[in-house]
Amino acid sequence: MSVYLAVAIGLAMGVLFGLALEKARVMEPGFLIGQFQLTNFTMIKVMLSAIATGLVILAVLHGFGIVQLSVKTALVGHMIVGGLLLGVGIVFAGACPGTAMAQLGAGYKDAWAVIAGGLAGGYTYGLYQKQIDTALDWSGIGLGNLGKMTLADLLPGGFVTLALIFAALIVVGLVALERWRPWRVEMERHDPTSGPGRSAGIAPRYAAPAE
Amino acid sequence: MSILSARVWSPYAAGILIGLLQIPAFLLMNTALGASSSFVTVAASIASFFDPAVNAIPYFKAHVSTAKDWWQVALVVGVAAGAFISAKMSGTTRPAMSEMWGRVMGIHSFPLRLLVAFAGGFVLLLGARIANGCTSGHGLSGLSQLAVSSLIAMAAMFASGMAISAVLKRA
Numbered sequence: 001m002s003v004y005l006a007v008a009i010g011l012a013m014g015v016l017f018g019l020a021l022e023k024a025r026v027m028e029p030g031f032l033i034g035q036f037q038l039t040n041f042t043m044i045k046v047m048l049s050a051i052a053t054g055l056v057i058l059a060v061l062h063g064f065g066i067v068q069l070s071v072k073t074a075l076v077g078h079m080i081v082g083g084l085l086l087g088v089g090i091v092f093a094g095a096c097p098g099t100a101m102a103q104l105g106a107g108y109k110d111a112w113a114v115i116a117g118g119l120a121g122g123y124t125y126g127l128y129q130k131q132i133d134t135a136l137d138w139s140g141i142g143l144g145n146l147g148k149m150t151l152a153d154l155l156p157g158g159f160v161t162l163a164l165i166f167a168a169l170i171v172v173g174l175v176a177l178e179r180w181r182p183w184r185v186e187m188e189r190h191d192p193t194s195g196p197g198r199s200a201g202i203a204p205r206y207a208a209p210a211e
Numbered sequence: 212m213s214i215l216s217a218r219v220w221s222p223y224a225a226g227i228l229i230g231l232l233q234i235p236a237f238l239l240m241n242t243a244l245g246a247s248s249s250f251v252t253v254a255a256s257i258a259s260f261f262d263p264a265v266n267a268i269p270y271f272k273a274h275v276s277t278a279k280d281w282w283q284v285a286l287v288v289g290v291a292a293g294a295f296i297s298a299k300m301s302g303t304t305r306p307a308m309s310e311m312w313g314r315v316m317g318i319h320s321f322p323l324r325l326l327v328a329f330a331g332g333f334v335l336l337l338g339a340r341i342a343n344g345c346t347s348g349h350g351l352s353g354l355s356q357l358a359v360s361s362l363i364a365m366a367a368m369f370a371s372g373m374a375i376s377a378v379l380k381r382a
Binding site: 001002003005006007008009010011012013014015016017018019020021022023024025026027028029030031033034036037038039040042045046047048049050051052053054055057058061066067068069070071072073074075076078079080081082083084085086087088089090091092093094095096097098099100101102103104105106107108109110111113114115116117118119120121122123124125126127129132136146148149150151152153154159162163166174178183187191192193194195196197198 | 222234297361371
């Protein structure tokens with residue numbers, strides 16, 4: 001595929017991705033930290049909805065042999081340390097790599113610094129890849145390379161069945177979550193933005209009490 | 212269009228739309244949705260402008276050579292554009308930095324926030340590259356494929372994120 005076509009496809013997909021991130025407010029730094037503090041469940045609602053959708057799509061596309069899966073290798077040390085750093089980074093950046101770009105478009109100027117730091121961080125890994133990879137090879141304590149393992153390698157039933165079962169479980173979980181924490185209530189309480197339909201830039205919870 | 216001018220969408224609608232993007236990712240690009248490797252592509256391209264020897268480093272070489280690399284760069288640029296369009300169409304405005312930072316970390320000055328944001332972004336992408344994926348590549352795409360690697364990475368991400376956030380003030 002030509003680079004131009006790839007870029008055109010990427011832009012079109014990215015616009016839809018960015019629309020969804022902004023409309024759901026899941027790119028708000030307060031929403032991400034709020035999820036970690038278990039006070040705002042928007043992030044997990046968006047993620048689980050996307051995962052359930054993806055599970056059904058891949059059950060079909062992979063089940064009918066139309067596409068190959070694109071599973072990342074389970075280097076256990078890398079996953080643990082990388083994942084831990086990701087969590088730390090999200091709290092101080094107030095963003096993940098994708099949502100930092102959405103913040104930029106949505107008007108947060110500090111996202112420029114997140115992205116600049118991100119470019120430096122990604123570059124640093126490339127420079128020290130050998131040293132980092134050596135340090136995180138924990139095969140000596142049995143936490144080495146598990147390969148491109150999926151739950152279909154560990155549980156009975158095969159990928160298609162498992163994917164559909166997990167998708168169904170997620171839907172049940174989301175229905176329960178919505179009953180417990182209705183999204184409109186969470187949005188009304190936590191949305192920090194200003195604009196039509198939103199009188200002040202301060203969420204009601206923080207607004208001065210009425211006289 | 213009312214969908215675009217709506218102030219907010221339900222998180223479920225947004226999530227389903229994001230999940231549907233796996234269809235073009237797999238069918239057209241033969242890959243899954245992801246965001247973080249684009250930072251390597253852009254950083255290596257900028258660096259090679261000043262020092263062409265950078266292109267010889269294997270990790271960078273592997274990130275600037277294929278159409279897929281530039282597809283992902285275009286994807287994250289599109290994310291910024293999509294969020295811009297979304298905010299503009301609905302008249303949603305935001306300050307230069309979220310006022311949440313004052314509540315949560317006591318950061319009221321923009322320059323101080325820039326320092327923390329840079330450091331946060333650095334750790335974020337260092338972690339994402341070590342784990343070979345971020346909230347998109349592991350969280351959305353990896354879990355959609357029941358990948359064990361992604362389960363471990365996401366468990367670790369939520370563990371450290373929740374531990375640090377627990378000592379901060381409410382967002």
